[in-house]
Amino acid sequence: MTETSRISTIEEHPILEYIRRDRLPHIFCSACGIGTVLQSFATALRSLNYDMDNMVIISGIGCTGRASGYFAADSYHTTHGRAIAFATGVKVANPKLKPVVISGDGDLFAIGGNHFIHAARRNVDMLVLCVNNFNYGMTGGQMGPTTPVSAITVTSPDGNIEHPFNLVSVAAASGAVFVARWTALHARRLTKSIEKALQKKGFTFIEVVSPCPTLYDRYNRHGTGLEVMKKYREISVIRNFSDPMQAEIDYRTRIVCGEFVDSEKPEFSDLLEEHGKKLQKGD
Amino acid sequence: MEKPILTGEMFTQGDIAAAEGALAAGCRFFAGYPITPATEIAERMAYRLPRIGGRYIQMEDEIASCTAVVGASYSGLKAMTATSGPGVSLMNETIGLAAMTEAPMVLVNVMRGGPSTGQPTEASQSDIMQAKWGSHGDYEIIALIPSSVQEMFDLTIRAFNLSEQYRVPTFVLADEIIGHMRERLIIPPEDELEIINRKKPTVPPEEYLPFKPETDLVPPMATFGEGYHFYATGLTHDQKGYPVMTDEAQLALVPRLCDKIRKNADKITQAESTETEDAEILLVAYGGEARTAMRAVKDARAEGMKIGLFRPISVWPFPKDQLKDAAANAQQVIVAELNYGQLVGEVERIIRNEVPVHFIPRVCGTPHTPDELMKEIRRRIK
Amino acid sequence: MLTRQERVPILPEEESEMKWRIVVNEDWCKGCGFCYTFCPREVLEKSDKFNTKGYYPPVATNIDRCVGCKLCEAICPDFAIHVEENAKSKKGEK
Numbered sequence: 106m107t108e109t110s111r112i113s114t115i116e117e118h119p120i121l122e123y124i125r126r127d128r129l130p131h132i133f134c135s136a137c138g139i140g141t142v143l144q145s146f147a148t149a150l151r152s153l154n155y156d157m158d159n160m161v162i163i164s165g166i167g168c169t170g171r172a173s174g175y176f177a178a179d180s181y182h183t184t185h186g187r188a189i190a191f192a193t194g195v196k197v198a199n200p201k202l203k204p205v206v207i208s209g210d211g212d213l214f215a216i217g218g219n220h221f222i223h224a225a226r227r228n229v230d231m232l233v234l235c236v237n238n239f240n241y242g243m244t245g246g247q248m249g250p251t252t253p254v255s256a257i258t259v260t261s262p263d264g265n266i267e268h269p270f271n272l273v274s275v276a277a278a279s280g281a282v283f284v285a286r287w288t289a290l291h292a293r294r295l296t297k298s299i300e301k302a303l304q305k306k307g308f309t310f311i312e313v314v315s316p317c318p319t320l321y322d323r324y325n326r327h328g329t330g331l332e333v334m335k336k337y338r339e340i341s342v343i344r345n346f347s348d349p350m351q352a353e354i355d356y357r358t359r360i361v362c363g364e365f366v367d368s369e370k371p372e373f374s375d376l377l378e379e380h381g382k383k384l385q386k387g388d
Numbered sequence: 389m390e391k392p393i394l395t396g397e398m399f400t401q402g403d404i405a406a407a408e409g410a411l412a413a414g415c416r417f418f419a420g421y422p423i424t425p426a427t428e429i430a431e432r433m434a435y436r437l438p439r440i441g442g443r444y445i446q447m448e449d450e451i452a453s454c455t456a457v458v459g460a461s462y463s464g465l466k467a468m469t470a471t472s473g474p475g476v477s478l479m480n481e482t483i484g485l486a487a488m489t490e491a492p493m494v495l496v497n498v499m500r501g502g503p504s505t506g507q508p509t510e511a512s513q514s515d516i517m518q519a520k521w522g523s524h525g526d527y528e529i530i531a532l533i534p535s536s537v538q539e540m541f542d543l544t545i546r547a548f549n550l551s552e553q554y555r556v557p558t559f560v561l562a563d564e565i566i567g568h569m570r571e572r573l574i575i576p577p578e579d580e581l582e583i584i585n586r587k588k589p590t591v592p593p594e595e596y597l598p599f600k601p602e603t604d605l606v607p608p609m610a611t612f613g614e615g616y617h618f619y620a621t622g623l624t625h626d627q628k629g630y631p632v633m634t635d636e637a638q639l640a641l642v643p644r645l646c647d648k649i650r651k652n653a654d655k656i657t658q659a660e661s662t663e664t665e666d667a668e669i670l671l672v673a674y675g676g677e678a679r680t681a682m683r684a685v686k687d688a689r690a691e692g693m694k695i696g697l698f699r700p701i702s703v704w705p706f707p708k709d710q711l712k713d714a715a716a717n718a719q720q721v722i723v724a725e726l727n728y729g730q731l732v733g734e735v736e737r738i739i740r741n742e743v744p745v746h747f748i749p750r751v752c753g754t755p756h757t758p759d760e761l762m763k764e765i766r767r768r769i770k
Numbered sequence: 771m772l773t774r775q776e777r778v779p780i781l782p783e784e785e786s787e788m789k790w791r792i793v794v795n796e797d798w799c800k801g802c803g804f805c806y807t808f809c810p811r812e813v814l815e816k817s818d819k820f821n822t823k824g825y826y827p828p829v830a831t832n833i834d835r836c837v838g839c840k841l842c843e844a845i846c847p848d849f850a851i852h853v854e855e856n857a858k859s860k861k862g863e864k
Contacts, residue, residue, distance in 0.1 A: 194459025
């Protein structure tokens, strides 16, 4: 059997139809979890056979902010923190579109925190996929709104003294209709949650805890990205539908994963449309 | 369904006229945040848009408002926001993004006194330079300044047309005088309005390059959801829209973003010259201040003074050729503004040192009366 | 863009009766080690050869143990590995 005939039977990597191949390999570091999240998201699109003419992928600034540029879809890279505000404009202007925001913890919860809570409050239909690596990676590993107390970063060189957000708790309290947390290790469960969230109408939120082997995990002597993933395997527990307020996220003890919220609430663009129709009839 | 264009006459204020002008231009999306003295525009849009099949949303702040407008613009709607100086300060981040990603959008700034919270209910013209230089980096915007309620309507339509044609954020820079003044507004029938829509791609998606300009330096614009599957970013990008951090990419992009306005300036600039042909004294004023300046010119002419009025209607790009024409016979140029010296710098730059340029500032909430203006003019020219 | 020649199945070298085949794009692999560490059937191992970027991609030293769970595919951050059904094992196909 010749080499050529053997190779000709090989299929393409199944997710590549959703990816801008001319942009690969991507910029993410070895063992960074962002790539795994993109892989899970693309796998979910594939298993849902999602109509990509109805999706807009949007991200903010930072490592995860580069995510939108890798998808063969209508996609937009906003300024820092504004992905959700942009997504709101997209959804309201054309309700047939499903905005998906893929961004980082600093982008979504520090500079973009206000947009997050208000889009969740309004229940604007979008999926927000947050890669949480506990620091600002793109700028060199500064502390952010999710950095744990006492963690070392370049702007908390003597240990962080700020209290971090618990993202799933913020999302649930703000009114998100679907809230989940996984780690990059839970790639298949993450894919399932993304599938579920994409089929829901409303503000859905998934946090993915991810290694940052180049910065955060190195500063805090967590070892390689692989060792961080092994640690996730050791300390993560799945508690579906437990109280997100109690969903612990502590690298020393336990990371509570699972789907915490799955509820129904009228969606904003639907309400807007209904409101408009009523007024147009002259009611 | 109510009519989008309320053809006929009405007695109304400038803010309402701006809202009606936007609707007549085809605007179907408004995102905003309440702020004096621009709130009436949002109020009108909140009432009108849902009744004509458009969409109104009140966002959590001005940054979100402006960003939602860019999102709506990319989703295919003509979109706008309205605010005042403090709001523009927040929106400047997104104005840079809109300039960089070439999103058509209109922003009405009803100018109030600053800096900071300043005088919310008082008139001012102190955001002229903010409009031009508000966001960081090299870019161009368009800004039009109305002098009447009718012009609030007309120039809002023109702002949409220019914004769509050149894919550039466009300001209507009204002062509070015009925003809150009430006078007659005539809304023409729909078929008498000139409406320009953005160029759409004529090639199939696989051949589409979202940032490949045509000869007018403006690239055709695809819309989300049409199957073009394109990428846009605030980073320096190539014609594909992909981020590229090279000198070549920056050189190909940034000069074009500026030149699409600079090189088309003759098609964009707009100005009005009154009694300037034999004018030895040229008065320059715009917006609300131009109304009292006009009266002052008429009074002075009645006394035999050879004075004319030049009123820039587009301030960015500045109508410099029109100014040079108007100042052809002038021995002195006098600029009157409701600020402590903004557009006067641009006038000096164009007049150079050929004739003296005097400046009459006013840093409080009302325009000069014609008498005050004449007194100031006489004091300077003697 | 990736050419067909660049996508090399790491095993089997010979025609195999195995149901699953693991395909690695060695040049995209950044050597994180997720695939061979978390493979529940210990199908994969770290290669002793490095790629053009100096990373060590995986090799499937125990392909006969593969059950096609595709965890390696799901967890790979670099889209560099995927599992496919071996055409040989598909019924009705040559």
